[in-house]
Amino acid sequence: MNTKQLLSLLEEKGLLSENDYFSVVSGSRADIVSLTGRELLILKDCSRNDAEILIKRLLRVFQDATPLLVLDNENVLRISIKDFNNYPVKKEITVLFDGRKAKAREALPYSFEAIDRTVHTLLAPGGCPWDRAQDHQSMRTYVLQEAFETIDAIDKNDMVNLKEELGDVLFQIVFHSVLAEKEGFFTLQDVIDGISDKMILRHPFVFKKEGKDSYASSPEAWEKRKRIEKNRKYLFSGVPKSLHCI
Secondary structure, three states: OOHHHHHHHHHHOOOOOOOOOEEEEEHHHOOOOOOOOOOEEEEEEEOHHHHHHHHHHHHHHEOOOOEEEEEEOOEEEEEEOOHHHHOOOOOOEEEEEEHHHOOEOOOOOOOOHHHHHHHHHHHOOOOOHHHHOOOHHHHHHHHHHHHHHHHHHHHOOOHHHHHHHHHHHHHHHHHHHHHHHHHOOOOHHHHHHHHHHHHHHHOHHHHOOOOOOOOOOOHHHHHHHHHHHHOOOOOOOOOOHHHOOO
């Protein structure tokens, strides 16, 4: 069934009107398509494998009872995303998901404890000789390398690799923080608290409800707050020396 036929069938069954906003994508994109768009998401030609990927992602973001509409041989089935795990996809189907009407799942708790403990172990007596021999200067190249590999994953829209590369960047952050902790400068908690406090300060229109208009959230207003905060006179004051040749 081509896209035009699919849309005609959905309109015929009252599942879609000319006033609806919608996106139609192939089921093979179930692993990368956005689930938070403000329109009806239609995945056509969805295989069993595509469906499993989609459900796994939906269950991370939305409550179990969130409904899906499944179009199978022109039959329409309304089913929760949890129950869809047991739905027998024998051939390609079409799945309709409306994120506007879905209830988001509460944010899952997370902790830096495991990676913090791992890095402390690597740098402790009896840990990894190579890691223990490093300092901030010797590790600086790896920060840049991991950042570029993360950008490459983003450019390729490779979400599987992006997850791994973000972990590599996080490892660098924790590694430098633990080095600094051992030197008596700051801890990982100081880094986390510092960036949180900075973002609150840079977004007064969100946290203090000051000047909540289009300018308040603009790049120009951001740079102005940054210059005031850093006591910088010019826009390019504070640009790292490593970027001067770019």
